[in-house]
Each structure stands twice: as structure tokens, then as C-alpha cells.
Amino acid sequence: MTIKLYCFGESGNAYKAALALELSGLDWEPVYVDFFGGEARSPEFREINPMGEVPVMVDGDVTLSQSGVIQDYVSSKSGKLGGKSAAERREVLRWQFWDNHKMSSQIGMTRFLMNFIPEDKRPAEVIAFNQGRLKAAYKVLETELADKNWLVGDDVTIADISCCGYLFYPEPFGFDRADWPNINAWLDRISALPGWKHPYDLMPGSPADRA
Numbered sequence: 001m002t003i004k005l006y007c008f009g010e011s012g013n014a015y016k017a018a019l020a021l022e023l024s025g026l027d028w029e030p031v032y033v034d035f036f037g038g039e040a041r042s043p044e045f046r047e048i049n050p051m052g053e054v055p056v057m058v059d060g061d062v063t064l065s066q067s068g069v070i071q072d073y074v075s076s077k078s079g080k081l082g083g084k085s086a087a088e089r090r091e092v093l094r095w096q097f098w099d100n101h102k103m104s105s106q107i108g109m110t111r112f113l114m115n116f117i118p119e120d121k122r123p124a125e126v127i128a129f130n131q132g133r134l135k136a137a138y139k140v141l142e143t144e145l146a147d148k149n150w151l152v153g154d155d156v157t158i159a160d161i162s163c164c165g166y167l168f169y170p171e172p173f174g175f176d177r178a179d180w181p182n183i184n185a186w187l188d189r190i191s192a193l194p195g196w197k198h199p200y201d202l203m204p205g206s207p208a209d210r211a
Helices: 012-024 067-078 086-115 124-144 158-168 181-191
Strands: 003-007 028-032 056-059 062-065
Touching: 003 012, 012 028, 012 067, 012 086, 012 158, 056 067, 062 067, 067 086, 067 158, 086 124, 086 158, 124 181, 158 181
Parallel strands: 003 028
Antiparallel strands: 003 056, 056 062
């Protein structure tokens, strides 16, 4: 049975789930959600996910939301991307929780404020504050990757997929790969993995479609 992922290309959290599915080798397909048209907040979509968010994964009688939960499900079902021991599994979770709190949530908000609302409504002080928090997060990631190829163990895991998700997007949010050589090399390793695709190639929906 083909797994369905309700998503749209501009969502970094959806990309985390989609990339995990793609790299796992599981059979899946994207289902486009017109987020900017309000579909995620429609009564019909809330029957799938009462939280009114993407991504949502449907695998037979299993329906899951939240990218970290979906990644964990994909890893468990495929036997891939989850670490090779209980200790590594806990370390994977540590990085996923850190990313969700310290990095992805900040990037998502900053990227939205800088790119997806009218220029005259962009709060400069809020953007600058978020970028300061993000710089601290990038420093943590840069230091961690100074002497290792992957965040956990000797192979890619959903820790890497979680933390890299937003960093592949082209819209400006205060991140320049050239400023972070260890992160840059790590992103190159991820994009060289068999099956890797850019978010706008992996899922339907991009800024160009709304232009």
C-alpha cells in the first residue's frame, strides 16, 4: 500500500517527512495541500488533521501528523535512518527535539516573515531577534559537525534529516552556507545521498506556482 503524505513544497516541516520517506525506500506519494489557499484550515482537511497543519502521513489505517513523529514511523517501518542502538536512538531524538525548538521553528517563522507577507508588514525587530537566536543555533550545529560526517553514528539518520530540512530552501532568512563550512560540507553530503531531492522537486507547490 502506498503511503500518502499531505504536504506542499514550501513547507520545511513537510520536507523533513518527505525526505525521510524518499531516503527510506518506502513506497509513497505526495498529496498537494493548498496551504496558502486555506485548505489546511478547511473542515475537510481538519477531519484528517484537527491541528490544521501539514505534513500529515496516511498509511492504511495509520494517520500521523508532526514531522518528527512521521520520521520516527518511517524509520521504524523501514528499519533505516534511526540509529544502530538504543543509545543512538536517544541521541537522534535529542537532536530532533533540539531542532524543533531551537532551529526549525525559528527558521520557519523568520522565512515566513521575510518572504511570504507584504514587505511593509515585515517586522524588522522581530526578524533581527530571530536571526540572532538562529545564529546561536548554527554555531551549535557547526561545532558538532567539526569532526564528524553525521550528527549521530556513522551514517545519516533522521536527526540529520530533521536538522537539514529548512537549510536547503533558497528564500533568504539569514543563513549563508558560505559562513558555516562544516554545515555546508554536511549539506553537500546529504544532497549527494541516492534519492535526495530539493524540496521543490520532491513535493508539489513552490513560490513560482503562486507567482
